[in-house]
Amino acid sequence: MLAVKGLYDGKKIQPLEPIATAEPYVVVITFIEPVSKKYEDEILREAENREDENSRRFWASFGSWEDDRTAEEIIEDIYSSRKSSGKEVVL
Numbered sequence: 001m002l003a004v005k006g007l008y009d010g011k012k013i014q015p016l017e018p019i020a021t022a023e024p025y026v027v028v029i030t031f032i033e034p035v036s037k038k039y040e041d042e043i044l045r046e047a048e049n050r051e052d053e054n055s056r057r058f059w060a061s062f063g064s065w066e067d068d069r070t071a072e073e074i075i076e077d078i079y080s081s082r083k084s085s086g087k088e089v090v091l
Contacts, residue, residue: 007040016047018054
């Protein structure tokens with residue numbers, strides 16, 4: 001089960017955080033309490049700031065891997081460093 005906070009504006013429900021699934025789901029929508037317009041604006045701003053921070057962190061992670069070798073050389077290094085024990089497995 002996954003719980004996600006959101007806001008209902010009278011027409012549609014807007015999730016306030018990422019939904020961590022790409023599969024179709026049956027959902028139960030529970031209306032907890034009404035919010036004032038001021039509080040609604042504050043909640044939406046906080047959600048946008050979280051999204052901005054998540055995007056910033058995501059894009060900042062690009063280019064963090066540094067290696068002068070080609071992809072083929074890295075793959076060869078990975079395969080050549082693997083070791084087999086040679087011991088017989090007894091179950």
